[in-house]
Amino acid sequence: MSKILIVEDMANPRKALSILLKKQGMQADEAENGRTALEKLRKQAYDLVITDLKMEPIDGMQVLREAKERNPAGEVIMLTAFGSIENSVDAMKLGAFDYLTKPFKVDVLLNSVKNALAKKAEKQNFHPDDDSFQDIIGHSDGINQVLWVVSQIANTNCTILITGESGTGKELIARAIHQHSYRHNKPMVTVNCVTLAETLLESELFGHVRGAFTGAVRDRKGLFEEAQGGTIFLDEIGDITPQTQKKLLRVLQEGEIRRVGDNHPVKVDVRIIVATNKNLEVEVEKGNFREDLYYRLNVIPVHLPPLRERREDIPLLAHHFIKKFAREIGKETPALSKEALDNLAAYAWPGNIRELENIVERTIALSNKKILQPEDFMLKSPGGLEKKLPEGRTLAEMEKSVILTTLEAFSGNHKQTAENLGISLTTLWRKLKAYESQTAD
Ligand SMILES: Nc1ncnc2c1ncn2[C@@H]1O[C@H](COP(=O)(O)OP(=O)(O)OP(=O)(O)O)[C@@H](O)[C@H]1O
């Protein structure tokens, strides 16, 4: 039986609504003000909350917020006698299912309730199974944390910002999010924002009408409309122009788009996932990226750590790719010697997982050995540093030059440098301190 909470400070309409819903076979609970509503919401999850907007001191917006926070899969319908566009837009943004102006017709309300419950059921019946992230390899804390966040937020409509260096798996994660949402059987449309020139990007995203610009010979749907009901993945979002940033902000605020050359808005129901390898906060500071857009996109941040910060995943990934490429070209899967594995595990991987994937692919294609050796992988050398004799005359001087070059290769990161050189952090600090006092002399 569907559980519904009715929040309304006027007793008569509240009771009437409750009787109406009970007659439809639903379980209706009542709250006579916002405070009671919040208490009830904290105690149990409702399939649907129908709430009045104007209440003192806790209003319908707060009820909506709490309801969505407690139970993101539940739906909320807002009622108000003071229908203002602004409130309804705010309510929709916060995830309200519908917004009805009082007085409303009974059948309009019942219809809205029916649709809200149907949507709730659709979300609820989606159960991602446990090994559903099987194509995402890794068991490091770093990747586990990412997968946990993803499993929590995949089946919501939150906008997601995925950050991480090139090749860390941003697109892979975006696909996983779509696949684990109730939108999974609707389209996922991927847009690479750098490869499209400015005017093209806009008409690609939003579509255009005939005659909007030279060459626009007929009306054309944009990618937002293509993704209707599904997900749009905007890759390299850090590279869009101020003009497109402004338009995108409007889509996020209003849930509607306008085709280029058209003033007529089109409602879109599309989940937005964006990715970038830039640091958007820095871009905001530099004035390259709108702050308001940044905050709207960064509702749920997902950060993919670079491979060198999750080295325990390297063996798993290496074996995974060896198997995959051997199968693809019909070779027997070769084994990996301990030395080769050690080398892979010590390498810096500036190109992250994509680099590992490419190197393994090349190795499998070129080698016919049963056991792969370090030289089969053609890595530059452990740590990504060229092998050459360190500068210096004495052992101490050579050690200093090795430490300083490694430190530079890891952009000054002490932890990685120490790990790479096989010394403790304390030793590294002690040595660096000693070098400092040398130069001070
Ligand atoms: N955890 C993982 N397990 C298995 N394969 C992975 C994993 N992470 C990434 N890959 C693979 O590595 C390659 C690069 O991943 P992806 O394209 O998602 O990276 P990206 O962060 O979007 O890179 P870029 O910023 O360069 O676009 C893909 O082939 C992807 O399938």
Ligand SMILES: [Mg+2]
């Ligand atoms: Mg990518």
